[in-house]
Amino acid sequence: MNSLSISQSPILRSLIVDPKSINLHLICVICQELVVDPKECSGCKILFCSICIFKQLEKNQSCQNCCQNIRLNDSHPIVRNLISEIQIKCINEGCSQQMQLSRLDSHLKQCEYEKTNCPHSGCNFKDCLQQMKVHQQICGYITKTCQKCKLIHKMNEEHDCLDIVIKKIKLMEKQIQQQNKIIRKLAKRLDQNEKKKNQQINDLCQHEFEQNQVMVKCDKCHLKNTQSICKKCGVCQCLECQLYEII
Template sequence: MGYDIERFVGYVNEGLLCCICRDVLEDPLQAPCEHAFCTSCIHGWLVHHNNCPEDRQALDMSVLRPLYRYMKNDLNRLQLHCKNREHGCEMICSLESIDRHERECEYSHIPCSNTGCPVLVERRNLDGHLAVCEYRSRECPNGCGYTVLSAEDTQHNCVAELRTELELLRSEMICRMEEARHEMESRLDSQRRHMVQKESLLQNEIEELKSQMSRMMSDLRSLMAAERQHRQELEQAELEKCELMELRKGLQKDCRLNSDASKKGTHFRPLTRLDSVKRKPREVTVI
């Protein structure tokens, strides 16, 4: 629906009237045939029709467009009375600013801000109404700290209210403690599982280290046995070296004796150390 034409001051161009409700255009749309309508009016029309209500040409929502700018400017410049004129408001505004004024108009009837109060009161009288409204709330005069409605003053019991609050707090505390307990148990279970897994990994590492230690000890014993054998072989080689040195000395002595004998013309062959070595059976060293 459009703005009531009776609210306007002065002449209103026919082109600024809705073709359906015949009031001044509100939130206007224009058809290709240049007829203009209030948005709510044309939407309602097209639910049951598919043509323009003025010239019956085919029409649907997709072809509707905003009003031409020059028509929109003419529309916004129109002057009209506030809708609260009958309540005493004498303000005359342009159509462009009327909505802003009416939202703040002191003569507008608004609901009481107290919960449960059904009264509609003029904005300018709201403070006076709130001061006496039976649904107004205030702090308990007995000092319990509760906010009560004036209508509940006779029914308000500070002790009962405090007991109720205490029970609510107690229930809330129990719920929080249960939640904290469940959370701690969950965390402990998680840590316990983690520790079991860690213990298993450490046990496996210990077994592996034991296996490595066993292999190292076996290798060490083998090395020590090889070292002993090598030492015995060195000792045997040293003995053979000493025997060979003694043999060499004996041979050198025999050679000198043979030389001296040849000079004196004596022919004899003394038992040399080499013969004694050849005749002497070789000792076998057992490792």
């Protein structure tokens, strides 16, 4: 609960350090206690609790102070200020701190008796700061990394390191298989491109064979000095057997 919601709730009355010190203007004319979520009569400016005046309006439309037909306004900012200055006790059981209502929010941020939730996900533990410190030593929902298999797990979870390692290896094998598949695909495409390129060069080339005698034996006819190499596409032709071969 924060100071705003407390100022609009009857709980506020039970927190007041000294009820006799309350400014008389802040007393509801109907219930005679500190006004809660106050409204004021536009005629005489007297204050009512919202609950009190709405209940009364069901029976009677006139202000019981000025006897005029009532029109309600929100209370003046000064009223809200006066209420925020009321000295109250901390709402937390066990805490003996006292402060102005307006200081409650900042106090609760450091109140040792303020109950907070354990920050570790999945844990339902809720208690004051002191107990939370003790709990943090033993909370089963703190995550840690296993030194053997590097698995990140909650303290209260058991696991079999060997099992985890086997699973990891299987996963890696699967990844390697997939990568190999991709590599084979790429190699195939590269091969096709290469063939295509050679084909295109061959198609373009007219093989004049006017130069570059090669001093090797022809594989087919076994004669020397019968072969010519095409300067453009690298195709080799034996003039004897007219075989075309790509070098």
